[in-house]
Amino acid sequence: MYSFATSIHHRITAIATLTVCAMSASPLFAADESQQTKPQVILLKLDDVVARPSANGPVAERWQRIADYLTENGIRGSFGVICESLEADNPAYFQWIKDIQAGGFIEIWMHGYHLKTADEPGEFEQGTAAEQQAILEKSARLSREKLGFPLAAFGPHWSGTTDATDEALEAVPDIKIWLYGPAKPKYFTRLSLPRVLALENPTFVPDPIAFKALYEKFHAADRDVLVLQGHPAQWDDQRWAGFLEIIKFLKSKGVVFMTPSEYLASRKVEN
Secondary structure, three states: OOOHHHHHHHHHHHHHHHHHHHHHHOOOOOHHHHHHHOOOEEEEEEEEEOOOOEOOEOOOHHHHHHHHHHHHOOOOEEEEEOHHHHOOOOHHHHHHHHHHHHHOOEEEEEOOOOOOOOOOOOOOOOOOHHHHHHHHHHHHHHHHHHHOOOOOEEOOOOOOOOHHHHHHHHOOOOOOEEEOOOOOOOOOOOEEEOOOOOOOOOOOOOOHHHHHHHHHHOOHHHOOEEEEEEOHHHOOHHHHHHHHHHHHHHHHOOOEEOOHHHHHHHHHHHO
16 A cells, blocks of 8 residues: 555656646647646545444445545545544544545545534634634644644635634644635635535535536636535435536546645645
């Protein structure tokens, strides 16, 4: 099994090789043409990993299904862990997460600390920057202590944030990427990727017809990168079939699937 870092290196090397070949094939190659022909990057942002023992292991069977599918089909994605789930001693659950991260196809990221219910305010929709920073730092500490690695990407549970979140994230050096962040943060100086659309329309329902319509409506194909949110634990067989149809559609567009950190690394190579 190769490491996550090795996976990033191989992926970037392949992309760089293709770019060089394209340039050498045309003496009139221009930078703006390169931008037009570069494939769109898709970041699958899959939310709400928690410990929930099932017949197949320490997580819900639907999480195992998506993990197996992505790995077996060579599709990169990312799983957002609710860090409160790292508090209790749960070696089997921790090992499952470690194995997912080490496999190289799926990156684990910080999806906040608390799994809120509908009648609770979001933990990043309230509080001062110092209070939100404390939540982020607690989550970062749990990851390092229980999983043995930092979480480089963050996306809030329930999606709502404030300027305090923006300021708090800047103070947590582990976090390099903000998924569904503002296009132009006030404080956060690292990579922020805004929301354009999601896998699910409405939430929890991957509807391929609705997705294709929104993809065209928002001219999503013109974007260099799209972050697409989904909740695999909520997908029954019909919703799963919808997800597969969306993936098929995206592949027909010639997209490249990456993990958040892999995308960040590719940007650094380009610069």
